Amino acid sequence: MSSIEKMMFADIAGIDTDLDAVLDIISSCGCFHMENAAAVHVSGSKTNAKRENPYTASLKLLSEIGTLTGIKLQKADCSDIRDSDIEKVREDIRSVRNRVQKMKAEVKKASDNLNAHTMALEQVLHLSGGEGVGSLSVDIEQIFACKHIKVRFGRLPTDSYEKLSYYEDKNFYFLAYGRDKEYVYGFCFAPLSEAEEIDGILESLYFDRIRLPDFVHGSADDAAKSLEKNVEDDKAEVEKRKKELADFIEQKRETLNKYFTKLKTMHDTFELREKVMMIRDKFYIVGFVPERDAERFKKYFEDLKSVSLVMKPCTENGEIETPVKLRNNKFAEPFSMFVDLYGLPAYNDINPTNFVAITYTLLFGIMFGDLGQGLVISLLGLLLWKWKKMTLGRIMERLGVSSMIFGTLYGSVFGYEELLDPMYESLGISFLPFKAIHSINNVLYSAIGIGIFIIIISVIVNMIMGLKEKNYTRALFSNNGLAGLVFYCSLLMLLLGGMLGLNVGGTAYVLGLIVLPLIIMFLREPLGELVKGKGFHIHESPGDFIAANFFECFEFLLGYATNTLSFVRVGGFVLSHAGMMSVVLALAEMSGGMSPVVMILGNLFVIALEGLLVGIQVLRLEFYEMFSRYYTGGGKAFKPVSVNYDEIIE
Known part of the structure; x- marks a missing residue:
């Protein structure tokens, strides 16, 4: 049966030397909903136990390492790391971060060298010859070393190159050495005294200057050969540095996950101090425990002799709203998703999940009754649950079964309304199947x-x-x-x-x-x-x-x-389903040889469109026609204290 878990109010008190041990129990037991103790205990000398979290900085370093290496930090077994080892853990994290930064810098340096040599080689190859000239045999350094002539190397758009003839009266010469689909590459020579004017002309022609690096020496062929060797050496160096980094990351992956798990546990446990109240050297913690877990919770404190744990029924505690934990049977459990959408019930209210599960399932089946399509919905729901763990998939499993049951009563199998007639005739049941379209x-x-x-x-x-x-x-x-x-x-x-x-x-x-x-x-x-x-x-x-x-x-x-x-809409969808499938059948009959394809596509379309519409309309009936009469919601969810390993401190 669906109900609301009975809760016990827990009041914990002790001396400050036991606070860490108590917080460890609370964060690991999985059944304690913590509240702010200051809301219950009133004292003029009370203080908050919260202070700067000592584990945040180390977690940020781990996050930085994760960003640098691509490691996704996740929960791991860290039972071999003791609390006393934390300082060593911090030092190791800093060491790993520094090593990773150094190795990343080495990879970047090797990649930068590769890019520089690759780009230089690409430009030098344009000097291999073209436009009636041979390969540039003069030392490139000597060309740029001219004292009385200004030399520019670069590229002109093809259209601009053809316009150079307009400037024949100007004292400069453009020597083309290479060409591709868009540009002409070459040298422009001009007297030093007229260099500024010639630069202006080149700029108007959209000349794109290319600066050859200082490490380019010799003729074009010699420079190209040298650069080709540099490129090969750089590629090998990049791969070597990347492999060293990847090996180091793989070597440290398990250790880093252990460090993350230990530090995140201690960090989140320490954050609980925000709700702890201190009065001099004593601490006070309050919260809620499900009644069924009360005895188990008490056993955690048996060894803490100086800690007082008082538990009482929630009816005796009026200062704090009691949180709500729904307790549902296996059939109704997935439908709690709809209850959550509307709002949890108050602690003393009713859990409507059972009612929702029964009425939603029945109404969906009535409105979308088809044996074949119901089977598809049920199988799709099973797939979504097994593959994606979607709660909606579990709901679809149940709705599909309901659709199959009512589809059997309607005699509808993928829109065919006569397939089940022989079965009912053989059983001697004259009033079935029920033909909705003939009984509006x-x-x-x-x-x-x-x-x-x-x-x-x-x-x-x-x-x-x-x-x-x-x-x-x-x-x-x-x-x-x-x-x-x-x-x-x-x-x-x-x-x-x-x-x-x-x-x-x-x-x-x-x-x-x-x-x-x-x-x-x-x-x-x-x-x-x-x-x-x-x-x-x-x-x-x-x-x-x-x-x-x-x-x-x-x-x-x-x-x-x-x-x-x-509720007339319930009958309306029964009729609309029959009408839509009659259209699909008519189209299949008209298509001749393509009828199987039309039937498959038509059924998929009806399942997707009408299934979605029926699901929304039934939910509307639940919320507006049923919940509005007996249910208010507004309850507070029971959230047991736990460590959130999915949260990364950045």
Whole structure:
């Protein structure tokens, strides 16, 4: 059964020398929800035990190492590292960080040399000859060493090179040595006295100057051969440095994960001091433990003789809101995801997961009934759960089974409505399969009937919760209480009798079962105070009270009508599913030889589109037509203290 875990309030006290040991127990037991002790213990001399965390700096260094090396720090067995070894761990982390930085610098230096030699070789190769000239045989250094001539080496766009003829009257010469699809490479020679003017002309032609490095010597062929050897040597050096770094990283990976696990455990445990209250040399810690874990929790403190642990039922503790931990059976457990979306119940409220699981599964199956498509949904859900561990996958498994069951009743298998007819004929069951498309009125009336049943159940649940809380306004006099239930059922009986021609009603019936409950709902708040023994009181002016409650009662009437008619969508989707599959079948029949492909694609489209729409619409019914009547949410989640190894301190 679905319920809310019973909680025990734990009050822990001791001397400061035992604080670290207690925090270690709390962070490792996995069943203690910690609260701020200052909210319970009141004292003028209280202080907070929080101070600067001594493990943050080392974790930041580990994070830096992870960034430099690409290691993803994760939890590992660190039982061989003692608390007394932490200083050695810090020194080793600093040493590893420095070594990694040095090795990364060596890799970068080798890569920079490779890039420089590669780029120089690329430019020198442009001097291998072209445009009617041979390979540059003159020492390149000598060309740039000219005292009276300014030399520029670079490239011109092909279009700009053709425009050089426009400047034949200018005193410069461009010697082309190489060409590719976009550029012409070469030297530009100009007298030193006219260099500035020639540079301006080249700039207007989009000349891109290339500076050859100082290590380029000799002729073009000699320089190219030398650079080719440099490139090969640089590649080997880069690979060597990278391998040294990779080997070192692999060698240290396990050790670094151990260091991370140990330091993260101590860091997160130390952070718990923020909620610890100190009064002189004594500490106080408060929190919650599930009742089923209480005895196990007590055993952790048996060896700490100077530590006091007092546990009491949560009803005795009113200072702090009790956290909520839902307890569900295996079938309903995945549907707690929907409850979390709306908001957890309060500690003394009801756990609606069972109700959600049953109604959601049934409504989905009714609205999306198909034996074949339900099987696909169930298998897809199983795949998502096994592969991605998605809670939605577990829900889809259950919804698929429901769809298969109702699909069997409808006689629908991948849209084929006649496949199961022989089976029912052989069994002698004449009223099955149920053909929704031929019984539209019955489908819509049944959908409204389902809605009426669910609304009544929701009101009854609300009444039970109101009586449990001794909130008589909620349980007896509200629109979702006894008065509302009598009014709703009586009105339905009156309408049903009129439709069937039955003699239901009369003055006494209308006055006693319709008008009187409506008056009670109108006076629900003062009646609630009267039942509590506080007297019949109206706290605002009579005019304001009448106006406000009149419109609220009018809203109640509209709510009954709209909530009931909202369930027509259940029948609507039953019919729409049959209609969509009839279209798919018609398209398959028209396509001839392509009919299998059309059927497969059509079924996949219906599963994706209608499955999503039905899922959303059922969730809407859960939240707006059911939860709004008996459930408020607003509870605080039970979060046991634990070490978060997924969080990296940067």
